[in-house]
Amino acid sequence: MTPARDQHDHTACVRWRAAWILPIIEPAIRAGWLDVVDGRVVRVGHAGDEPCGVVIDDERDLGRVAVLPGLINAHTHLELSFLHDRVPPAPSLPDWVRVLMCERAVASDDPVPPIREAVRQLEAFGTAAVGDIGNTRAAVTPLIESALYAVSFHELLGFSGGDARAVVAGTRATIQTIETRGRVREALAAHAPYSTSPELFLAIVQVSREQPNARVSVHLGESAEEVEFLYTSGGSWRELLEELGMWPEGWRAPGCRPVELLDQLGWLAPTTLVAHGVQLDDEELHMLANAGATLVTCPRSNQWVGVGPPPVDRFHASGVRVAVGTDSLASAPDLNVFTELAEIRRLAPAVPAAALLRWATLNGAQALGFDELGAVQPGRVSRLLSVELPTAVDDVEECLVQGVSPDRLSWIA
Numbered sequence: 001m002t003p004a005r006d007q008h009d010h011t012a013c014v015r016w017r018a019a020w021i022l023p024i025i026e027p028a029i030r031a032g033w034l035d036v037v038d039g040r041v042v043r044v045g046h047a048g049d050e051p052c053g054v055v056i057d058d059e060r061d062l063g064r065v066a067v068l069p070g071l072i073n074a075h076t077h078l079e080l081s082f083l084h085d086r087v088p089p090a091p092s093l094p095d096w097v098r099v100l101m102c103e104r105a106v107a108s109d110d111p112v113p114p115i116r117e118a119v120r121q122l123e124a125f126g127t128a129a130v131g132d133i134g135n136t137r138a139a140v141t142p143l144i145e146s147a148l149y150a151v152s153f154h155e156l157l158g159f160s161g162g163d164a165r166a167v168v169a170g171t172r173a174t175i176q177t178i179e180t181r182g183r184v185r186e187a188l189a190a191h192a193p194y195s196t197s198p199e200l201f202l203a204i205v206q207v208s209r210e211q212p213n214a215r216v217s218v219h220l221g222e223s224a225e226e227v228e229f230l231y232t233s234g235g236s237w238r239e240l241l242e243e244l245g246m247w248p249e250g251w252r253a254p255g256c257r258p259v260e261l262l263d264q265l266g267w268l269a270p271t272t273l274v275a276h277g278v279q280l281d282d283e284e285l286h287m288l289a290n291a292g293a294t295l296v297t298c299p300r301s302n303q304w305v306g307v308g309p310p311p312v313d314r315f316h317a318s319g320v321r322v323a324v325g326t327d328s329l330a331s332a333p334d335l336n337v338f339t340e341l342a343e344i345r346r347l348a349p350a351v352p353a354a355a356l357l358r359w360a361t362l363n364g365a366q367a368l369g370f371d372e373l374g375a376v377q378p379g380r381v382s383r384l385l386s387v388e389l390p391t392a393v394d395d396v397e398e399c400l401v402q403g404v405s406p407d408r409l410s411w412i413a
């Protein structure tokens, strides 16, 4: 006598209807529906093509909204959240870093409360996952305690001699293991070619590759001074290293472009995330594309730190997988990826809005290795956003890349 829906082995199926559904992996669906069972999407379709014989336990019409996957912020530094509004825009990256290092050195703040507030904001801005870089593990516990998926990159830098492999192995031991499963994973990162020895780069990638699918991250091609440093071993980065007593006597410039250096160091792979790339030429972008690596663009931060806007049109034309990051609260006013998308749209009005939304969702999820995120598709988790639309819209994708304030957002399911 007991109907099937009341038996223990039945998991409730909820059908959500919306004016628009953006699967990302296929064109936007006007008047769409999706079925969710046990936190996973099981079916997606257009009104009128609902299958027969499916038990729907609850049906909810969200109305004039667009449903899309939670966004991916593929490059941030949560541990710098306490520096919000303390490091002003600068004319060059070395100048900006000089102030950042001074502020960091004198700060006595507990970094954890600002990290918790930043995590709360990330969720309110519609973020499902982050690629977070840290020199400490201060953000790991706040991330575990949140609903965010994360790859927490432990970043290494320095030119000091010694056994780079032992240094990296020691770091790996402190993070227990390089996790490639689970919602919060730990991984290794190099800071940048002007701050990190080639030996350290090599050791990071070698130790990471012991674990299949482990991600690595690096800041690359951010400032013109970096390219100058790689060709001449001179310029503002050398001056700063000398000021800090970090200049490695006997260091020789590799005499090549940033991506060529990455290639020589064995870093070009689908598991590599390259942040910024503002200075990269077309040949370098094609090298990244051919390797399947991801370029994470952070346009507001680039302009804040004085390296200028990224060549977003060339990124798109190159075929490289592009993801979106905000960088930290030390160089961006907030961690809102929708606002980052609006800046990208301003810089590159010709790139299709659907491509930009893919950058901020599926591409970031693939870059970080979260196959369950990034699209509205059967089998993926239902970490989905509902965005109120201002009026009836015909080009929903264009509407979404114009910026979305948190008061128009809610999480469904």
Ligand SMILES: [Zn+2]
Pocket: 075, 076, 077, 133, 219, 275, 327, 328
């Ligand atoms: Zn960064």
